[in-house]
Amino acid sequence: MKKRFLINRINIWLFLIILINLQLNAESANLVSGPIVGYSTLKEAMIWIQTDRKSSAILEYSEILNPQRTFYSEEIQTKSQTGFIAKLIAAKIEPGKKYRYDLLLDGKKVKAKHTQTFQAQSFFTAGQNPPSFSFALGSCAYVNETEFDVPGKPYGGEYFIYNSILSKKPDFMLWLGDNIYLRETDWDSRTGFFHRYKHQRGIPELGPLFASVHQYAIWDDHDFGPNDGDFSFWMKDTAEEMFKLHWGNSNYAKEGIYGSFTWGDAQFFLLDNRSFRTANSNQSIGPRQILGEKQFQWFVNSLAFSKATFKFVAIGGQFLNPNSVFENYATYPEEKNKILSAIRILKTKNVIFLTGDRHHTELNLLKEEGLEPIYDFTVSPLTSGYYSPVTEKNSLRVEGTLVDQRNFGLVTVSGKKGERKLLLQIFDTSGKEIWKKELTPTP
Structure with a gap:
């Protein structure tokens, strides 16, 4: 009886551990730092984030003056070896335009706490006035x-x-x-x-x-x-x-x-x-x-x-x-x-x-x-x-x-x-x- 009781207790603990892990995996990760808008060029810009656990991160963005078109960055997996940091690249932007962005962690949109925007640098040729x-x-x-x-x-x-x-x-x-x-x-x-x-x-x-x-x-x-x-x-x-x-x-x-x-x-x-x-x-x-x-x-x-x-x-x-x-x-x-x-x-x-x-x-x-x-x-x-x-x-x-x-x-x-x-x-x-x-x- 004691042996069977111990086996049952072990099975219960194993079940609880598996259940907790499943619940943790079911929850999407959270941001612990960022977003931080990094560099800007004529054709791409970067957004930096840090999550609290391993997760899938994607950048969603659209032009402020043309919000109907939505673009996405490549998916990046945050890892413990690099502090759960991701540098997400907006690679479908056009010179001189401004964009609004959101973050997707494990497929779920993160509620923005602040205005989230970035810009592409303005293009000018030799005969044109440079931008202010x-x-x-x-x-x-x-x-x-x-x-x-x-x-x-x-x-x-x-x-x-x-x-x-x-x-x-x-x-x-x-x-x-x-x-x-x-x-x-x-x-x-x-x-x-x-x-x-x-x-x-x-x-x-x-x-x-x-x-x-x-x-x-x-x-x-x-x-x-x-x-x-x-x-x-x-x-x-x-x-x-x-x-x-x-x-x-x-x-x-x-x-x-x-x-x-x-x-x-x-x-x-x-x-x-x-x-x-x-x-x-x-x-x-x-x-x-x-x-x-x-x-x-x-x-x-x-x-x-x-x-x-x-x-x-x-x-x-x-x-x-x-x-x-x-x-x-x-x-x-x-x-x-x-x-x-x-x-x-x-x-x-x-x-x-x-x-x-x-x-x-x-x-x-x-x-x-x-x-x-x-x-x-x-x-x-x-x-x-x-x-x-x-x-x-x-x-x-x-x-x-x-x-x-x-x-x-x-x-x-x-x-x-x-x-x-x-x-x-x-x-x-x-x-x-x-x-x-x-x-x-x-x-």
Whole structure:
């Protein structure tokens, strides 16, 4: 009797386990992060999502002005090995058109929490006027997590800045590094990286911005690993894997996260200042480097090839600031001079560096007799603590552009062909303009 009783109990438990598994499989997966609108081109765009379990994901989309025609992406199976992440490609779009989209998980439509739209870039030929466009930018985004933060006053805050960014209706946003702020509990495992990205993107203020504005990104040390990290970091391959998995840039180098994209008549060079970097304190070898030779050659050759009106160069730390402090490029003078020399030899016009890291905002200008001016637009911080460089005497800072509070930037490119203009603006967290500068490019 006891033996039969035990067998019956085992059978009941097995039945319950099978029933629970069937119920779990019958339920569709849920989103834990996203949707995030990634890159846009003339013929395709990408939507990033992360689910809570293995699932089948499909993107459904239609043109806003012609909603009768519905298109679908290829089906992607989310897997635990890649954090249940899917990058869904809208491959049936047409230049200049805007689209509304939905997500299907395991065949069921996910109820949208926010407006979900994306766009295809506008097409123009040599004789036509390029499209006007704008993009938001910023760096140093910290989201508090009390149990893993330094005790005391919270370092992050004013997350409503993302609502203010959305209110400016940029075509895309460019994240300039220190986008997630890895903690000591994060950077020594894939589990830690997955946790930090998920936690960072879990605040409700980011949802509307992510769902309808295209996103591009570079990294700095707090996306890479330890503070001031360099190529000796033992988990750098994992850091690279996680960055490429979580961001929707249109391309990446095979080694490192650098790449490029175009929007209108502008080209963006997204540089990697960590994967090949000599340690800041290592003076024993030479030449010391940030980009490394392979990335440097790619960058210079790309500048030489580019026919874009504007060349925006995004890199985590300040480039032009002459003060050899913290992680400014002035602390690596050989490579900095090497880059400047290449720009001068090539006579490259309209180069604007876009930088972060410093926890304050400023516009730097290098203007030398007989040479093309070079700008460095530093925008920081978004939601982390701010810092005022009161002791720095920066001879290249454009008067009136220093901002020592949380803020974001907006760059607007407009005007007819041959008469293009660049408007740089800085806003506080509520969206109030702090300053603006109009730049006229060299024809």
